[in-house]
Amino acid sequence: MPWTTTDYDPTDFANRRHIGPSPAEMADMLEVVGAKTLDALIDDTVPASIRQDTALDWPALSEAELLEHMRAIAAKNKPMVSMIGQGYFGTHTPPAIQRNVLENPAWYTAYTPYQPEIAQGRLEALLNFQTMVADLTGLPVANASLLDEATAAAEAMVMAQRASKSKSRVFFVDENCHPQTIAVVETRAEPLGIEVQVAASDSLEADAVFGALFQYPGTFGGLSDPSEQIAALHEHKAIAVVATDLLALTLLKEPGAMGADIAVGSAQRFGVPLGYGGPHAAFMSCRDALKRSLPGRIVGVSVDSHGQKAYRLSLQTREQHIRREKATSNVCTAQALLAVMASFYAVFYGPQGLRAIAERVHLRAARLATSLAAGGFAPQNETFFDTMTVEVGNKQSRIMAAAVARGINLRDVGADRIGISLDEVTTEAHLSAVCEAFGVALAPVTDLPAIPDDLLRSSDYLTHPIFHMNRAESEMMRYMRRLSDRDLALDRAMIPLGSCTMKLNAAVEMMPITWPEFGNLHPFAPADQAAGYAEMLEDLSAKLCEITGYDAMSLQPNSGAQGEYAGLLTIAAYHRANGEDRNICLIPVSAHGTNPASAQMAGMQVVVVKAQENGDIDLADFRAKAEAAGDKLAACMITYPSTHGVFEESVREVCDITHEFGGQVYLDGANLNAMVGLSKPGALGADVSHLNLHKTFCIPHGGGGPGMGPIGVKSHLAPHLPGHPETGGAAGPVSAAPYGSASILPISYAYIHLMGGEGITQATKVAILGANYIARRLEGDYGVLFKGKTGRVAHECILDTRPFAEAGVTVDDIAKRLMDNGFHAPTMSWPVAGTLMVEPTESETKAELDRFITAMQSIRAEIAEVESGKIAADDSPLHHAPHTMEDLVRDWDRPYSREQGCFPPGAFRVDKYWPPVNRVDNVAGDRNLICTCPPLEEYMDAAE
Numbered sequence: 001m002p003w004t005t006t007d008y009d010p011t012d013f014a015n016r017r018h019i020g021p022s023p024a025e026m027a028d029m030l031e032v033v034g035a036k037t038l039d040a041l042i043d044d045t046v047p048a049s050i051r052q053d054t055a056l057d058w059p060a061l062s063e064a065e066l067l068e069h070m071r072a073i074a075a076k077n078k079p080m081v082s083m084i085g086q087g088y089f090g091t092h093t094p095p096a097i098q099r100n101v102l103e104n105p106a107w108y109t110a111y112t113p114y115q116p117e118i119a120q121g122r123l124e125a126l127l128n129f130q131t132m133v134a135d136l137t138g139l140p141v142a143n144a145s146l147l148d149e150a151t152a153a154a155e156a157m158v159m160a161q162r163a164s165k166s167k168s169r170v171f172f173v174d175e176n177c178h179p180q181t182i183a184v185v186e187t188r189a190e191p192l193g194i195e196v197q198v199a200a201s202d203s204l205e206a207d208a209v210f211g212a213l214f215q216y217p218g219t220f221g222g223l224s225d226p227s228e229q230i231a232a233l234h235e236h237k238a239i240a241v242v243a244t245d246l247l248a249l250t251l252l253k254e255p256g257a258m259g260a261d262i263a264v265g266s267a268q269r270f271g272v273p274l275g276y277g278g279p280h281a282a283f284m285s286c287r288d289a290l291k292r293s294l295p296g297r298i299v300g301v302s303v304d305s306h307g308q309k310a311y312r313l314s315l316q317t318r319e320q321h322i323r324r325e326k327a328t329s330n331v332c333t334a335q336a337l338l339a340v341m342a343s344f345y346a347v348f349y350g351p352q353g354l355r356a357i358a359e360r361v362h363l364r365a366a367r368l369a370t371s372l373a374a375g376g377f378a379p380q381n382e383t384f385f386d387t388m389t390v391e392v393g394n395k396q397s398r399i400m401a402a403a404v405a406r407g408i409n410l411r412d413v414g415a416d417r418i419g420i421s422l423d424e425v426t427t428e429a430h431l432s433a434v435c436e437a438f439g440v441a442l443a444p445v446t447d448l449p450a451i452p453d454d455l456l457r458s459s460d461y462l463t464h465p466i467f468h469m470n471r472a473e474s475e476m477m478r479y480m481r482r483l484s485d486r487d488l489a490l491d492r493a494m495i496p497l498g499s500c501t502m503k504l505n506a507a508v509e510m511m512p513i514t515w516p517e518f519g520n521l522h523p524f525a526p527a528d529q530a531a532g533y534a535e536m537l538e539d540l541s542a543k544l545c546e547i548t549g550y551d552a553m554s555l556q557p558n559s560g561a562q563g564e565y566a567g568l569l570t571i572a573a574y575h576r577a578n579g580e581d582r583n584i585c586l587i588p589v590s591a592h593g594t595n596p597a598s599a600q601m602a603g604m605q606v607v608v609v610k611a612q613e614n615g616d617i618d619l620a621d622f623r624a625k626a627e628a629a630g631d632k633l634a635a636c637m638i639t640y641p642s643t644h645g646v647f648e649e650s651v652r653e654v655c656d657i658t659h660e661f662g663g664q665v666y667l668d669g670a671n672l673n674a675m676v677g678l679s680k681p682g683a684l685g686a687d688v689s690h691l692n693l694h695k696t697f698c699i700p701h702g703g704g705g706p707g708m709g710p711i712g713v714k715s716h717l718a719p720h721l722p723g724h725p726e727t728g729g730a731a732g733p734v735s736a737a738p739y740g741s742a743s744i745l746p747i748s749y750a751y752i753h754l755m756g757g758e759g760i761t762q763a764t765k766v767a768i769l770g771a772n773y774i775a776r777r778l779e780g781d782y783g784v785l786f787k788g789k790t791g792r793v794a795h796e797c798i799l800d801t802r803p804f805a806e807a808g809v810t811v812d813d814i815a816k817r818l819m820d821n822g823f824h825a826p827t828m829s830w831p832v833a834g835t836l837m838v839e840p841t842e843s844e845t846k847a848e849l850d851r852f853i854t855a856m857q858s859i860r861a862e863i864a865e866v867e868s869g870k871i872a873a874d875d876s877p878l879h880h881a882p883h884t885m886e887d888l889v890r891d892w893d894r895p896y897s898r899e900q901g902c903f904p905p906g907a908f909r910v911d912k913y914w915p916p917v918n919r920v921d922n923v924a925g926d927r928n929l930i931c932t933c934p935p936l937e938e939y940m941d942a943a944e
């Protein structure tokens with residue numbers, strides 16, 4: 001008998017993977033919010049005046065089809081052995097780190113560790129990173145990563161200007177720095193009125209500059225000791241920055257010992273794949289006296305309420321350096337996941353292992369140099385660590401091609417020179433191949449180094465016991481597991497952080513990024529070896545243009561804030577090209593802190609625009625300030641839907657007013673998860689937006705990075721988008737690599753194709769449904785601030801907790817209590833102090849939303865007990881939250897039960913998440929800043 005088959009297609013669940021609520025659950029949710037259908041809710045929420053009229057239209061692929069498609073693209077990339085160097089080196093990612101960290105959602109789906117009690121694992125890993133950087137550079141304080149080496153150098157320049165007592169506006173840059181570093185520093189300097197002088201280091205006039213950047217080892221390989229220049233700089237109260245290489249520093253005298261004030265560089269070669277340019281963790285370390293102006297996050301050691309050691313982010317309520325118009329930097333998302341990987345690499349190898357790798361690299365380089373010299377190609381640099389530059393006259397292209405024919409890329413240094421860099425993955429066979437390409441014989445093995453004696457390192461490093469663990473993989477695996485178990489990431493519970501869009505990062509989207517065809521490409525590899533990337537980037541740009549209504553995309557900025565900065569530079573260049581001198585930027589008071597910080601970096605003067613009572617932009621104030629700015633108006637920066645989670649109907653008017661006075665509209669696209677498929681920023685009148693691919697487009701947050709913040713622009717701005725020394729373009733670069741953190745772009749690309757145009761639009765609608773569902777269910781228990789005209793919120797909602805202050809319950813208490821319920825807190829006190837901003841995203845099931853609602857209701861009931869005087873605020877579980885196992889086993893003298901303390905509604909019984917520490921003392925940590933690993937005795941504490 002023939003079968004009657006169901007019409008359920010088991011491969012067609014692509015959309016369901018991303019969309020949490022089932023159709024039946026959605027029906028229930030719609031009933032709660034009082035809408036007949038999903039489309040009716042959307043019509044109610046998103047004003048008709050801003051809706052797009054054509055649907056996004058491209059097909060959805062099944063998981064299997066997507067993987068096949070990604071394989072086909074990957075096959076068009078031809079990764080070769082890279083000996084290009086220039087800041088990017090081959091490295092062997094230990095498989096245990098690849099599998100247990102890079103490919104492990106417990107690590108990659110975590111959020112930035114602002115809530116330290118549920119982030120002790122990654123905070124420890126980042127502290128290890130800081131200790132490693134501080135030790136190797138010989139400077140006492142290091143941060144927990146920056147975006148890339150070139151931007152780190154630019155940050156150091158700005159820090160030097162603030163720290164230096166010199167009146168000069170000149171920053172000296174040694175011509176031995178990487179070309180992309182020089183270019184990014186020049187881009188950053190220009191709008192700030194800093195003059196960059198690029199020259200040989202011995203031509204430095206220390207009395208004429210506020211600071212100088214040296215690179216050691218230099219981009220062409222040579223080693224020169226900048227100690228003399230540094231001493232001269234210090235005599236004139238100027239600051240010395242040294243860009244350096246962590247592997248080289250295992251053998252070389254450290255910058256701290258040369259008197260450097262600041263060291264910067266990239267930790268890429270500590271186990272992080274080349275990835276066609278990123279993501280990689282850059283680092284910065286500095287003298288103790290400069291620590292308060294260090295950009296980026298710094299992990300520090302403090303104590304919890306039982307007096308036990310606990311880690312936290314130091315010196316910042318949120319980000320110390322993003323202080324609106326007083327900002328010194330706009331770094332928000334950094335490179336946490338990659339810093340974690342690099343730190344484990346150092347833990348894996350320890351000082352002996354790292355030194356052994358460095359010695360092998362160096363002696364192989366020495367052997368190659370001898371071989372080349374014997375054949376008439378003596379390197380121009382007599383000293384080196386791993387890199388040599390050879391003059392080859394008119395043979396350059398022939399030798400480069402002969403190397404490529406042998407599967408090796410060399411560096412093209414001008415017309416008649418070739419650069420060769422060795423690294424951890426260089427083998428004898430590679431040396432032979434290079435010798436063949438040059439037509440010389442490979443010399444015998446040598447044990448004679450090419451490092452001058454006075455540049456050899458004499459100090460110890462990585463002496464802390466954490467770098468001396470037993471290196472059995474069992475031990476390493478368990479250490480990584482132990483740390484990730486301390487943390488709460490998306491693999492345990494929803495993370496309803498407003499504005500941060502912590503949605504699913506599907507496994508199928510993540511898989512391609514660790515394929516060698518995406519991971520093992522050098523960013524400056526010849527274009528014909530990266531045809532797969534080119535195809536993918538072109539299609540991704542086209543799709544993002546279609547989604548946003550823009551005409552061109554730059555995929556260079558490697559975070560949202562970098563996108564803002566790049567977008568404003570684009571606007572500035574456009575005005576300049578039109579012969580206009582405009583520098584005022586209007587920004588609503590509710591804007592994300594990075595907005596004014598980026599405007600400041602782009603050399604613009606920030607004018608703050610008021611908000612109305614309901615959170616909307618005050619149009620009258622906006623017009624008045626635009627008028628006052630007149631022909632000085634450069635731009636406005638608005639966020640849409642607004643920071644308050646509402647689709648403001650006045651957005652077109654804001655754009656019109658700005659254009660009327662000759663300004664350009666920057667629309668912060670971080671909230672695009674509420675717009676995709678429904679409304680296009682470009683069609684609303686905006687001229688440029690950044691998109692946070694690590695929010696809307698599924699790149700995982702990584703515990704504070706990586707991210708990508710491409711910018712879309714209208715055609716008139718396209719000629720002014722960021723360029724790059726390697727790929728051309730009129731404007732300067734904002735990132736070290738032409739496509740920023742290229743190797744995570746396959747994630748967004750995969751999401752877009754997995755979902756199809758219809759699926760990606762459905763995701764937006766369900767995100768809006770989820771937020772309205774939570775708002776409706778919690779309304780009454782909590783005030784819901786800011787709604788549109790029809791009483792709807794967009795993709796997030798703001799819960800008011802200020803009324804509880806009178807009873808002595810703070811927003812912090814609620815956030816910490818949520819940990820007991822097994823949740824990460826929503827965004828706290830932003831954009832309004834004393835509130836919680838909840839963004840559920842489309843990926844959470846109704847059951848998970850209900851679990852959160854139950855938790856919030858039970859917290860409200862506990863607050864009521866305090867309000868009614870039944871329990872004192874200081875005795876309540878809210879005050880003691882989060883509860884730990886330590887609480888459970890200590891004497892219990894509290895007026896509520898252990899059961900209530902540790903297992904409030906929402907908490908799982910069997911799968912209970914236990915915060916590893918009690919509430920962390922922020923003040924103690926800042927008063928006594930410890931930002932390298934504390935001594936071993938403290939590791940014996942309960943946290944272990």
Ligand SMILES: *Cc1c(COP(=O)(O)O)cnc(C)c1O
Pocket residue numbers: 331332333499500559560561562592594595639668670671692707709
């Ligand atoms: C997240 C966010 C940013 C900054 O993005 P990063 O990638 O962290 O630099 C800017 N604006 C808004 C509204 C955001 O939510």
